[in-house]
Amino acid sequence: MSNLWDQQQNKIEVYLDDNKEPIAVYSPPARFELDTTTLDDGEHKLTVIAYSEDGKKSVRDVKFIVRNGPGITIQGLKENDIVEGKISLLVNAYGASAKEKWEPTTAETPSPIPSWIWVLFILIVxxxxxxxxNQWNPPEEFANTPTYKKPQITEVTKEASQNLTAINGADIYRKSCSSCHQENGQGLTNVFPPLMSDDVVKAKDPTEHIRIVLFGLQGKVINGIKYSTPMPAWADQLSDEEVAAVVNHERTSWGNNAQLVQAKDVRKVRENRK
Structure with missing residues (x-):
């Protein structure tokens, strides 16, 4: 009786994977719900067999992948890595679509802050x-005090220039240069170049030193390190006397002992650029 019914009516049988028995039998059209939460993660196959009224059969396979289980992350070992000895691994499993309430913190895998973020932070600071x-201006009642009064620099002899270097040059350096090259002249590795023991700062001919302070610099390789951070130009902010003072401060500080410059030396370099 059952075989007669099968031959006289359309019928749909649904099979899962390699099961011999169908998980459902319907008369078309039919809608049913496939519960994947009972399946293991990985590849599966849904097979639909349809029978016509005259007993002819059609078969269709649909392959699909189940991802109900937790995601997995592994830090410290990648596929095809060549390793030896003991290695430290960080393994995490997080999330699952079948969970009614998902806790976001379980998906957070601890990791160190990338070095480029530290470099960016240093640059911003x-x-x-x-x-x-450079932009802060003291209140009017303090503007003319010795602490905040802008130094008045004029052309001086070598002896006076040494005194100028120790006072005004150091003050200008502190306000305009130390945020990058640091108070100790050592700069910041891979970000701002050092002035201590620098060949340009120690050179007998100060022309290149003056030119860099006036017109800035970027991309120079110093001791095998390329400094991409731009050095700003000070030609529009500092007078010839001020440039001479800060250059002299740099050429006589942190163990440097180079020939001093005067305002006329700065003026010559400035005019040659025009």
């Missing part, structure tokens, strides 16, 4: 200090 020092 240095720029902020530079901007604050």
């Amino acid at each position: 240095a720029w902020s200090m530079f901007y604050f020092i």
Whole structure:
């Protein structure tokens, strides 16, 4: 009786994977719900067999992948890595679509802060200090005090220039340069070049030193390190006397002992650029 019914009516049988028995039998059209939460993660196959009224059969396979289980992350070992000895691994499993309430913190895998973020942070801090020092103006009642009064620099002899370097040059360096090159002249590795023991700062001919302070610099390789951070130009902010003072401060500080310059040396370099 059952075989007669099968031959006289359309019928759909649904099979899962390699099961011999169908998980459902319907008369078309039919809608049913496939519960994948009972299946293991990985590849599966749904087979649909349809029978016509005259007993002819059609078969269709649909392959699909189940991902109900937790996601897995592994830090410290990648596929095809060549390793030896003991290695430290960080393994995490997080999330699952079948969970009614999902806790986001379970998906967070601890990891160190990338080095480029530290470099960016240092650049932002240095720029902020530079901007604050150069843009901040003291209140009027303090503007003419010895602490905040702008130094008045004129052309002087070598002996006077040494005194100028120790006072005004150091003050200008502190306000305009130390946020990048640091108070100790050692700069920041891979970000801002050092002035201590630098060949340009120690050179007998100060022309290149003056030119860099006046017109800036970027991309120079110093001791095998390329410094991409731009050195700002000070030609529009500092007078010839001020440039001479800060250059002399750099050429006589942190163990440097180079020939001093005068305002006329700065003026010559400035005019040659025009």
